[in-house]
Amino acid sequence: xxxxxLKTQEHKRRVKIGFMWAFxxxxxxxxxxxxxxxxxVLNPFDAMYSEIAATSGDGISLVVTAVLITAFNxxxxxxxxxxxxxxxxxxxxxxxxxxxxxxxxxxxxLAAIFGGPMAIxxxxxxxxxxGGAFAAVAALMYPVxxxxxxSKWYGEKITRRAYTGIAFIIAGGFTIFGGGVLTELGTGNIxxxxxxxxxxxxxxxxxxxxxxxxxLDISEPDVSLTIRFIAENIIWWIIIIPLLAIVGFPMFxxxxxxxxxxxxxxxxxxxxxxxxxxxxxxxxxxxIGVGRGQGIGNLYGLFAVIFIFLFFGDMPAWTIxxxxxxxxxxxxxxxSESTEELESLRGD
Amino acid sequence: xxxxxPIKFRILELxxxxxxxxxxxxxxxxxxxxxxxxxxxxxxxxxxIIELASGGLLQDVxxxxxxxxxxxxxFLLHKYNxxxxxxxxxxxxxLLNI
Numbered sequence: 001x002x003x004x005x006l007k008t009q010e011h012k013r014r015v016k017i018g019f020m021w022a023f024x025x026x027x028x029x030x031x032x033x034x035x036x037x038x039x040x041v042l043n044p045f046d047a048m049y050s051e052i053a054a055t056s057g058d059g060i061s062l063v064v065t066a067v068l069i070t071a072f073n074x075x076x077x078x079x080x081x082x083x084x085x086x087x088x089x090x091x092x093x094x095x096x097x098x099x100x101x102x103x104x105x106x107x108x109x110l111a112a113i114f115g116g117p118m119a120i121x122x123x124x125x126x127x128x129x130x131g132g133a134f135a136a137v138a139a140l141m142y143p144v145x146x147x148x149x150x151s152k153w154y155g156e157k158i159t160r161r162a163y164t165g166i167a168f169i170i171a172g173g174f175t176i177f178g179g180g181v182l183t184e185l186g187t188g189n190i191x192x193x194x195x196x197x198x199x200x201x202x203x204x205x206x207x208x209x210x211x212x213x214x215x216l217d218i219s220e221p222d223v224s225l226t227i228r229f230i231a232e233n234i235i236w237w238i239i240i241i242p243l244l245a246i247v248g249f250p251m252f253x254x255x256x257x258x259x260x261x262x263x264x265x266x267x268x269x270x271x272x273x274x275x276x277x278x279x280x281x282x283x284x285x286x287x288i289g290v291g292r293g294q295g296i297g298n299l300y301g302l303f304a305v306i307f308i309f310l311f312f313g314d315m316p317a318w319t320i321x322x323x324x325x326x327x328x329x330x331x332x333x334x335x336s337e338s339t340e341e342l343e344s345l346r347g348d
Numbered sequence: 349x350x351x352x353x354p355i356k357f358r359i360l361e362l363x364x365x366x367x368x369x370x371x372x373x374x375x376x377x378x379x380x381x382x383x384x385x386x387x388x389x390x391x392x393x394x395x396x397i398i399e400l401a402s403g404g405l406l407q408d409v410x411x412x413x414x415x416x417x418x419x420x421x422x423f424l425l426h427k428y429n430x431x432x433x434x435x436x437x438x439x440x441x442x443l444l445n446i
Contacts (some may be wrong), residue, residue, distance in 0.1 A: 006413060006424050014398060091388065092382070096354045217403050217437050218356045220396065286399035 019289025021280045022296035029278035030136070032304025034311050035270035036124065037132035039069055042266060044257035052249060059193055064249050066124040071236035072236055072258060073124075074116060076271020077278070081226045084279065094223045098230075105231075107215025108224050112231035115208035117240070120232075122200025129194025132312075133176075133320060136196025136304030140173035140327060143294035145206025148189075150213055152288040161333060162292060168330025169298050172323040176301070179319020208295075212282065213290040221282040229275075295334045301327050352382060356396050360405060360430055360438045368429035370411045372419040387439030395439055397428065 013326070039045060045065055052061035085091060098105055103301055119139070126135035150156040216224055245251040277300075284293035302324040308314055352358070358378060362369050375393050379385065384393065400406045410427035414420055430438070 001397075003411060003413060003424075007411060010424050014402065088392075089384075093355060096352055100354060217405060218360070218400075219354055220356065221399075223354075286403050 014287055017216050018284045018293070019296055021284035022288065022293045023299070025277045025280035025293075025297045026143060026286065026299035027303050028273045028280065029300035030299065030305075030307050032270060032277060033127070033132040033271040033304040035273070036073075036135070037059070037127050037312070038307070039263070039266050039270065040065075040128050040251065042263045043070060043260065044080075044254045047257075048250065048254040056249075062128050062193065063121075063125060064244060064251075066121055066128055067240060068251060068254060068258075069124050070116065071233075071241055072123045073120060073270050073274060074229060074232045074236055074269050076267045077275040078121050078226070078229045080272045080275035081222075081229055081279070083191075083225045084275070085226055086220055090220065090223055093220055094226060097219050097223045098227055100219075105215075105227055107211055108228040108229040111208045111212040111215070112228045112235060114204045114211065116226065116232035116235055116279075119201045119204025119208060122197040122204060126194050126201060127195030127197075127326075129191040129197060131307050131314075132308050133314065134194070135198060136308075137173060137202065137301045137320065137323060138195070139201035139205060140176070140298055140301045141170060141202040142205040142209070144170055144300055146205055146209035146290050146294045149207065149210035153210060155213060156213070156289055158289075161257045162295065163330075165295055165330040165334035168333060169295060169327050170330075172326030172328075172330060173301070174323070174325060176320045176323030179323070180326055182319075183317065209281075209285070209294050213285055216282065216286055221286065222279060225278055225282045235309070246257055256309035296331055298327060299331050355382065355393060356400060357398055357438070358382075359393075359400060363406055363428045363430045364435070364438070368427045370425055370427045372414075372425055374428075375419070397426075398400055400434070401426070401428060405431060405437055407431050 040049075045068070048068065049061050049065045052064055056064075085094060113188055119142075123135050123139060126138055147156070147162070147166060149159050151158050212224070212228065241251045241255070258267070281293065282295055284297070285294075288296075305324055355378060358381070359374060362377065371394060374397060375390055378393050379389060393415075397406065401408065406428040408426040409429045412425050414423050414425050418419050418426055
């Protein structure tokens with residue numbers, strides 16, 4: 001085999017691995033909406049919700065409960081990631097990267113702010129207020145924000161084809177989003193906070209992706225991601241939850257009550273699916289770019305709808321099916337892109 | 349060894365040398381310096397190099413087929429040099445001598 005053919009082959013292999021990671025991410029992310037939805041009706045979170053609702057009202061109660069759920073999600077994710085890094089033997093590299101606050105860790109701490117209190121909390125709020133399928137598809141818009149930021153900020157290349165794919169995905173997202181809003185408009189009962197949660201998820205994950213891309217340039221994806229979740233745990237357990245407790249919400253009481261088998265199992269299930277979906281997400285970025293990684297990762301919307309249907313038997317509305325199909329078309333457009341254009345991800 | 353910096357930093361430093369450096373030279377050197385043994389670590393370091401190249405921080409200046417199995421027989425060997433973008437990012441990270 002000649003040199004050129006080998007070069008092409010090697011290049012194709014790299015892009016294929018990148019797409020494969022993004023695809024794994026999509027499947028795991030889709031599964032995550034199952035424990036994410038179930039956890040709301042489990043003890044102690046349902047009791048917590050009613051207790052706070054009785055004194056502070058439904059809206060505040062839901063957000064505060066969502067904070068505790070998100071914090072537990074971050075905790076189980078970090079457990080899963082510690083095991084993962086232990087298996088890969090990357091603790092040494094983690095220590096080295098953590099020490100480099102200015103060039104590396106700083107970015108992952110920033111990513112944690114947008115990913116955690118904004119995106120993940122927003123998702124849980126959307127799941128609690130509107131439902132899992134809605135929360136899943138609401139966040140579909142995030143690659144748009146991610147890829148536009150990545151191209152404006154550090155000149156990541158986005159081909160016209162990638163833009164076309166993204167456009168299809170957005171159209172799909174709108175169909176699903178719009179369908180739900182229209183149905184609720186008909187009943188005259190719209191859960192605005194839930195929709196706000198959906199928007200938080202989309203914006204937060206988009207910004208996180210672009211910021212993470214900046215730090216990932218010069219560090220290991222597995223390690224970077226773990227640092228990002230260490231940061232998120234600090235935000236929840238050392239800053240926000242104590243603050244809420246001081247204000248008078250029963251955070252610690254219910255945090256301790258969460259240690260019962262079924263709840264823990266659900267939370268651990270959430271941690272594993274979410275943790276590894278994130279691993280796959282971060283691993284795909286350096287190989288195929290933030291825009292494409294997020295675009296393919298977006299197939300999670302479709303998987304979430306399928307898994308939610310399989311587990312809960314909720315037959316999605318036709319708008320969700322149509323929207324899911326549009327997302328699939330968009331992602332296939334990105335998949336089938338001629339890989340020659342991906343030689344380097346950055347413009348000259 | 350004390351004061352080791354993240355592996356990708358070191359790779360950038362190594363590729364900053366005049367004329368660049370081959371991946372089969374970088375990988376064993378890093379393994380040695382960081383005390384990383386075994387094929388898994390070897391591939392993991394090589395993958396770091398690939399990620400850096402894909403991110404536009406390194407570019408390959410020379411490529412040849414690994415006829416003799418210096419690294420992996422039948423696969424390509426790459427000689428990498430740091431790019432201008434890589435130098436900018438490296439100096440952001442306060443890397444010495446770049």
